[in-house]
Each structure stands twice: as C-alpha cells, then as structure tokens.
Amino acid sequence: MKKVLLILNCIISIGCATVSNLKPNEKQLPIMQRKVPGISLEEARQGFKLYKFNCAGCHNLHKPDAYSISGWEKVLPEMLGKAKLSSEKDIQALKNYLFAKSK
C-alpha cells in the first residue's frame, strides 16, 4: 500500500510540480515585452491562468506559439464567446498572454 501511494505521489508530482512550459517566466519577459509592450510577469501569469481554466473545456489547449498575433485575433472573438468570458479585464489579460507568447 505504501508503495502504491509513493507511485501515485510521483505521478501527481510529474503532472503538477513540473513547471508548465506554457507558464510565463522571468527569462521570457523581454521576448514577451517585444510583442506586448509593458506586459508584466504578473499580468502574463494571470492571463495564463485564465487560459488554462477557460480554454481547455471543449478541446485541449492550443500552444500559444501555434498562431501569430493576427492568427489569434482571427480565432479569439469566437472563442472568447464560447468560453463565456465577460470581464473586460480578464479578456485583456488572456489576449495579452496569448499575444505575448505567440509565434
């Protein structure tokens, strides 16, 4: 039983504790700011959280760098509607995150 719990613990840690490759970090900040001037790490992380919680319900997440900014601008109006996001602030944070991490 102990062994089973240990294995379970390992599996869950692989999933949760590994820092996501999509999560914005310090090192990426200059690159992100080139695409979205003035974006802060905190704001980008907030956008990432909104993305994870709101955009993986109907399909798996699409990698942000699968699209250019103009590509995202094309799909986002429809998808924001589908995700029923209404707060202007949330929408802006989500957009900024995707733009900052875009192709």
Next chain:
Amino acid sequence: MKRIVIITVAVFSFLLSHAQDRNFARTYQTNVLSKGAIDLEFWHTSRFGHSGQYFHAQDQRIEVEFGLGKNWQTAFYFNRYQERYSTSLNGTTTSNEIGFSNEWKVKLSDPVANKLGVALYSEWSIKGGDELELETKLILDKVIGKNLFAFNGVYELEKEFEWVNGRLNSDGSEMPLEFDLAYMYNANKKFGIGFELRNHNKIGKVNGWEHSVLFGGPTINFRSNRWFVIANYLPQWGNVYKTDIAPGNKVLDELERAEARILVGISL
C-alpha cells in the same frame, strides 16, 4: 431506447454549440468543462456472449455535466440496466433495473501545458435500490501533436444491501481493479481513430484475486461544432491470470465475449 433516440434527434436539431471534446468511449481524459458550461451525454452499452447461454445486457445512461470552475466538474447520471438471458433451452428472462450516479472530477494538471495531464475522479451510484457502488479513478493523459494518450487506474467498491428482518444487511462486496489504456490519432478537427485496452481484475474478499482479463478494440470519434459521436467495439482477448475459480482462457460467466458502446454528446 426509442424515446432516447427521439430526444437525441430533437435536441440535436435545436442546439448550435459545441460539446466537450471527449475522445474515447471508455477511457477518461483530464478535461473538465469550463465554469458555467453544461453538457448532455447519452450512452448505450451492449454486452453480449456468455458461454453456454444467451446473454445480452444493455446499459443506458443519460448524463448531465456541469463545469464548476477552478478545474472542478460534477455530473449526474440516470441509468437503466437491462439483462436478457436464457434460463433453459428455450426460455429467456429479462431483468430491468434503474440507478442513479453522481461524479466529481478535478483536474490537477494539463496534458498540453504540463508534462502530464492528471485528474482525480470519484463516482457513487445506487443501483436497483439495493446496491451501492463507489468508483475512484486516477486519470492521466498526454497530447503530442495529433496524438492523444490516456491511462486510467480504476478502483471500485461494490456492495449489496438487503433488508433482513428489519435490519440492513450487507452480504457480498466486490472490489474490481481496472486499468484502461487508450490511444487516438486525431486526423483533423472532425475525426479521430484509435483503440482502447481494458484490463479487468476481480478481487473478492473471500477468494482473493480471481482473474485478470484483457479486452481491446477500436474507437472512432466524429465531432462537429454541435455534437460528438464516439463508438467502440471491445472484444475479450483472454484471461491472463488463471485461478481455480477462473481456469479458462476467457472468463465468460461474469464477463462477456464482447462489448459495444456508442456515446452521443451535445452541449447546452
């Protein structure tokens, strides 16, 4: 069944939004609905083929799923179970039962954003008024481009209750342990094809580990903006852990020769 078909068609023609992207008929993925989203699913499972006996079981479920936000999801099911089997050379019996289930699921990590998608799942059911089932699952999945991999470890506890002289008595309990492994190639937005493997282990209080049976078969998935349909055919391959209780190459008294499931989903 007829009524389910009519309801399905009716709801289909009225609804114009997309359902949750479920890919497999049996194996669960870590996806949860986003907050406020509601999904409706219709399940039909046929199980058939016992040795030396005509046997056909049909399980039907109607499921309503709710996204609760923060990666939590709950669902309620209404279930109908029908079994038809031969009792003698030319006699058959049909038994009908109904049931209710409630599931809870929480997603801990994402199959795209993290190295591994992880979710925990638990479901309780009452069946026919005298049976209680508890099911817990560990769900893992991973997306690599168009390839989707999923694994479930499932632990069940089934307990039957009986009123005897005004007291609630519990006789048998069963603790099946199951592992599901699934792969799907999502060729495009509308279509995926893959297979599911199921390993069912019966572990009883009295007799210990009785058998370990492998099933496996193809799954196809069609989806559009408004709905999805998933079909799977799952024949029994064989018993890989033979015991005195289950000495044969296959287990064909408690389990079936094959199982077919069709699942239709729409979003509200």
